Amino acid sequence: MATPNLKNMDVDALLAVRADVEKALAERSRDLRRQLALLGGEVGKSRGRPPGAAGRRSAMKGVKVPPKYRGPGGETWAGRGATPRWLAALLKEGHSVEEYAIGKGGKRAAASAKTVKRNVTKKKGAKPVRKPRRPKESKTKAEPAAA
Secondary structure: OOOOOHHHOOHHHHHHHHHHHHHHHHHHHHHHHHHHHHHOOOOOOOOOOOOOHHHHOOOOOOOOOOOOEEOOOOOEEOOOOOOOHHHHHHHHOOOOHHHHEOOOOHHHHHHHHHHHHHHOOOOOOOOOOOOOOOOOOOOOOOOOOOO
């Protein structure tokens, strides 16, 4: 089949060519599906991952995790996927990710850790002193030294 010059065609002619191409593709698809069915394959099931790969999915895929970072405007991020825009902007300004960590590190955590340290009371009494260990005697008795 000769390739038509698409630049010189009007819209109606282009739509006609498009319809012809769609018909040819549909016919070719039906032929291939018939051939696959004759070979014993299942049509439509072979897309995506190969058989047996379904068991290799990550156990954490699709599981909601608690947020690890909280922004100044209350935005949260769990630390998965792409870095959110608000955090990327703060990082460009020179801030660190640890400043916005929830629970560990960060300004808020450091401030709360100081208050916790103030509230902790010291234990009363001194630690008992450990006695030094005596070396174990060997199972074979040493010969008495001759005097």
